[in-house]
Amino acid sequence: MWAFINKLRSPKWFYAISERLLPWFWVAAAALILVGSVWGLAFAPADYQQGNSFRIIYVHVPAAFLAQSIFVSMAVCGLVYMVWKIKVADMVAAMMAPLGAAMTFISLFSGAVWGVPTWGTWWMWDARLTSMLILFFLYLGVIALRGAFASRDSASRAASVLAMVGVINIPIIKYSVDWWYTLHQPATFTVTGRVGMPMEMWVPLLIMVLGFYSFFIAVTLMRTRSEILRRESNKRWVRDLAGGER
Template sequence: MWAFFHKLGSPRWFYAIAARLEPWCWTLALLLILVGSVWGLAFAPADYQQGNSFRIIYIHVPAAFLGQSIYMAMAVCGFVYMVWKIKVADMAAAMMAPLGAVMTFMALLSGSVWGKPTWGTWWQWDARLTSMLILLFLYIGVMVLRGAFHRPEAAARAAAILTMVGVVNIPIIKYSVDWWNTLHQPATFTITERPAMPVEMWLPLLVMVLGFYAFFAAFTLTRVRSEILRREGNKRWVLDMFRETR
């Protein structure tokens, strides 16, 4: 197990593995998102209270899940880099951040669009909304901090520390609806409990969530491969690889 872990940390080995996994992840992501979108937007029944406005959850919920999950993945990568100095972990964390910021923004934007007809307002300083906004600021802070250092090693350490400190916001986001009296509804569905929605409504949502995670995997593999070439461009194995492709 440890041998595989350290082998995965090799830029050359990760590049080769990612090249094989990348097309499968993109295909799976495209298929799941296409099926989930058509199923949820066209065939799922309207909500008895919210009507068709509820359909925004097929974007809002996967984006919110992904925004939080990506930040946790970045924190894990930051920890791995700080402890074992594995460069691929830092590359992955750096490449994940923009997608995490976009997904968090999408969750906030789609939540505001849903909130206007439901709550009568675009924004409330609700605990869930505020903690998600803090998550967006953390993403922006990590990306700005990386650009503030000239030395890559210093930038990687600073970003890793900020990410690991900021991960305390994730349980606040998750449990805010339980800890405080908030406007935001509880989780739409969880792994451990029976969904409150009818199966014909939550099943396409599950497909969309899986599609978004497949997209995250494909996006990360593609971006990390590009980053490996950028950082390792003068290494012999990269030069040999390009000679072979000519």
């Protein structure tokens, strides 16, 4: 573990290793999302209560999973940056934030669309919905803090602290359906419990979740590579790289 952390101190190493990983994640994302979406939208059976309106689950659930996972990842990166001063961790956290905000918005919007035929309304101040809305504002806060300081180090520290404090909202999102009376359905997937849908429904959903995560990793690697080149533009290895690509 310590050897890996020491390697992360080198933006050059991260740039090189990510170059080898990036094509694999792009291919995985494209293949998984294509298979999962076609299977889920065209071949999975309709829900016995909701009919075909339930198919929005194949976007809503992966986006919701990813929105929460990205914020946890940002908090971990923030901790690594604050403790070990690893610049790459801060770059990764900065590059993840807009994607996390986008996934949270997609989750909220798709949930609102789903709520019309299911609950008869676009929005309710339900515990799960409200905590997801708070997550969206936390993402916006992290993004805003990174542009609110003249000093990059001050901006990074402020954003890291907000991510580490705001991560307490993640278990609230997860367990809100258990702690309070809520219209939102229980968790679709559980580690210890039984999946609450037929296999021909949850298998394409699982494929979509894996596809969304592959897409997230690919986008994060790509954006972090660009950020490394921007921040390290005065380093010799970047100048040599730019010279070799001409």
